Amino acid sequence: MSEYVSALMDQVKAKNPVEPEFHQAVSEVAESLSLVLDRHPEYRTAKILERIIEPERVIMFRVPWSDDRGQAQINRGFRIEMNSAIGPYKGGLRFHPSVNLGILKFLAFEQVFKNSLTTLPMGGGKGGSDFDPKGKSDNEVMRFCQSFMSELFRHIGPNTDVPAGDIGVGGREVGFLFGQYKRLANEFTGVLTGKGLNWGGSLIRPEATGYGAVYFAAEMLATKNDSLDGKTCLVSGSGNVAQYTCEKLIELGATPVTLSDSSGYVLDEEGIDREKLAFVMDLKNVRRGRISEYAEKFPAAVYTAADRGLDHNPLWSHRADCAFPSATQNEINANDAKAMLENGVTVVSEGANMPTDTAGVELFLDAGILFGPGKAANAGGVATSGLEMSQNSLRLNWTREEVDGHLRRIMKDVHSSCVAACERFDRKGNYVDGANIAGFLKVADAMLDQGVV
Numbered sequence: 001m002s003e004y005v006s007a008l009m010d011q012v013k014a015k016n017p018v019e020p021e022f023h024q025a026v027s028e029v030a031e032s033l034s035l036v037l038d039r040h041p042e043y044r045t046a047k048i049l050e051r052i053i054e055p056e057r058v059i060m061f062r063v064p065w066s067d068d069r070g071q072a073q074i075n076r077g078f079r080i081e082m083n084s085a086i087g088p089y090k091g092g093l094r095f096h097p098s099v100n101l102g103i104l105k106f107l108a109f110e111q112v113f114k115n116s117l118t119t120l121p122m123g124g125g126k127g128g129s130d131f132d133p134k135g136k137s138d139n140e141v142m143r144f145c146q147s148f149m150s151e152l153f154r155h156i157g158p159n160t161d162v163p164a165g166d167i168g169v170g171g172r173e174v175g176f177l178f179g180q181y182k183r184l185a186n187e188f189t190g191v192l193t194g195k196g197l198n199w200g201g202s203l204i205r206p207e208a209t210g211y212g213a214v215y216f217a218a219e220m221l222a223t224k225n226d227s228l229d230g231k232t233c234l235v236s237g238s239g240n241v242a243q244y245t246c247e248k249l250i251e252l253g254a255t256p257v258t259l260s261d262s263s264g265y266v267l268d269e270e271g272i273d274r275e276k277l278a279f280v281m282d283l284k285n286v287r288r289g290r291i292s293e294y295a296e297k298f299p300a301a302v303y304t305a306a307d308r309g310l311d312h313n314p315l316w317s318h319r320a321d322c323a324f325p326s327a328t329q330n331e332i333n334a335n336d337a338k339a340m341l342e343n344g345v346t347v348v349s350e351g352a353n354m355p356t357d358t359a360g361v362e363l364f365l366d367a368g369i370l371f372g373p374g375k376a377a378n379a380g381g382v383a384t385s386g387l388e389m390s391q392n393s394l395r396l397n398w399t400r401e402e403v404d405g406h407l408r409r410i411m412k413d414v415h416s417s418c419v420a421a422c423e424r425f426d427r428k429g430n431y432v433d434g435a436n437i438a439g440f441l442k443v444a445d446a447m448l449d450q451g452v453v
Contacts, residue, residue, distance in 0.1 A: 002034045004044070012053060019102025021329060024358060025109050026053055032436035035425050046452070048444045052112060055105065057081040059155050063129055065147045067140055077148050079127035081161055082108035085446040088159055089125030090115055090382060092166030095173065099130045103329070107166075110353055111382070113439030114375040117414045120386035125161055127152070133168050134288075145176035152177075153184045158191050158392070164385045165194040167328065170240070170285075171206075190392030193385035197397075202388035204403040205381075209351060210244030211404070212380015212411050213324055213372070214252065217349035219415035220370040220431070229253035232320045234345070236260045236313075237327035238284050238291050241351040241378070245324045246277050258315050260327060261291040265315040268294075268301040312336050319343045326351030334359035341367050350374035365430060376414050376435035383410045 005027075012026050030049065037044050059079040067073055078101065081089045091111040094104070104126045112124030129148060133141050156163060165174050174194045181191055188200075195201035204211070218228055231254040235242050238259045246256040255271040259280060268276065279297055283289045295303035304314055312335035316323065323345050325332055329352065332340075337360035340348070348364060349372040350356065356364070364371040387406055391398055398406075418434035421441070427433040 002038075004037065005030045005034050008049070011050075016102070016105070019105060021106040021354070022102045022109065025106040025354060028358065028361070028432065029109075029113065029436045029440070032427075032433040033440055035427075036437055036440065039425075042448065043444050046448060048447055049440075051447065052083055052440075052443065053109070055080050055082045055108065056084060057155075058101070058105075059127075059152075060101070061151045063131065063144065063148045063151070065140075065144045068137055073144075075129050075131040075144070077127070077129045077151060078104050079152060079155055079161070079163075080104045080108035080125055081155070082124040082126070083112045083443060084123035085443050085450060086116060087121035087123045088157075089161035090122040090164070090385065091124055091126040092128075092164045093169045093173075093177075094126070094128035094166040095131045095133050095168030096128070097130055097132045099128045104128060106329070107353055110375050112443060113436060114379045115382055115386075116439040116442045117376055117417060117435060118379050118383040118386060118410055119413055119417075120383060120410075122382065122386050125163070126166075127163060128166065128169070131168075133173065138172070141173060142176045145173055146180040149177045149180035150184065153181050156181075156191055158189045158389070162190065162385070162389060163192055164382070167239070170194075171196060190389055193388040195388070200388075200392050202384060202391055202403055203398065203400040204407060205384050205388055206240050207244040207247065208384035208407055209241045209378050209381030210246070210326065211248045212383065212407060213241070213245055213326070213349045213351040213377045214248040215380065215408055215411040216372045216377040216415055217322060217324070217347055217370070218252065219412060220347060220349070220372055223419075224370070227252070228322070231255070231322050231347075232257060233322040233324060234258045234316060234318060234320045234340075235324045235326055236265070236315055236331060236355075237325075237352065238280060239326075241381075242324075242326040243277065243281055243284070245326055245351055246272055246280075247274075249324075250274060250277070254322070256324075257320065258318065259291055259294065260315055262306065263290050263292060264303060264305040266291055266294045266301045266303050267315075267318060268298060270300050312339065316340050317343065320345055322347040322349070324349055324351050325355035327355065328352055329354045330357045332356040332360045334363060336360060337363040341369070346370060348372065349377040351378050353378065361432060365432065368429065371431055373432045373435050375439060376418050376431060379414050380407055380411055383407060
């Protein structure tokens, strides 16, 4: 770590105490940029990185709502508007008990670079609440979403800040949020992405993050004259990202063998095929059940309950060629990374945001495997949100083939940008540095052009 980066991190930790995820995200980017900042002192003189680290605006508010028993409940709402140098703030809303200011700042910070990599004109933001939609009735979720939007609507707009979904915020929640925005603002506009197809949504949007992570893995493999065909793949999570990662893997000839949720994971050595995936989609998207039911439906599969006392996640201990972590941040630690390398994993494409901790990332990079960091590999979701914004502005709906074609081209461009940045700054093969550098340069140059604002 350079003297400049070390001093910067001391300052970040002093100004943002008790926010380990934010510290982790900033440290990774700052270390990647050390050579860039040495070669281009104008960025240090203008304190570009220091300005990117500090959010342009942090909005925090209470969210009162009534449950089905008529009792008042209180949650906390957030929106972090991180950087708007290249476009309106863009990033998801997360509804989960773990949500706090530090986690959302880390996500918003990552979003700045991810959005820059997509080549689309989008700044970075993130938001959400510590509200847990699990176990709530549709009416309770609706009342919460309406209360949440009653404050958030003052701060967002199609040319200011365009939220989307994230963990805990799917089509149901986006619908309730959009309905309340429309009522309060008295306008029908593309202020949210991930909308229903009948009212401004885009084809491929639910699939985009998972599809994009697979496309990025395919691009990495292509640099080795290899493909996903015939590969055995570990996938974590069982939400949209994991579901559509599996769907695209099956389409490209690979075999996903695991899925998980907070209760545990299933291993199906026979492979998760289209029929089994359809069961998972119904289980998770319609019935909102637990992944253990997969093993009840398909007896060849083995279910393992989560054990919080373990220092590793046994999902990552099975023999495979590729891994697609698609659940949540820091789900892979050093023990998991070591197990993956010992069991033949040579490709990791992150569908979740920062799912591998710092020690795990170092092991992957030292081993020289193909490692696609989340800000590059999972950029397909926000890229397709950007395509939804374009369709809303044009009052047009593109076909599935058109949107998927745009998505595949964007992921190819993201990969090319990472590779070019790696080579320009002598980091060949290091996609972490490549993604951080390529994402930073576009935002930094825009900030230089716009002055000290």
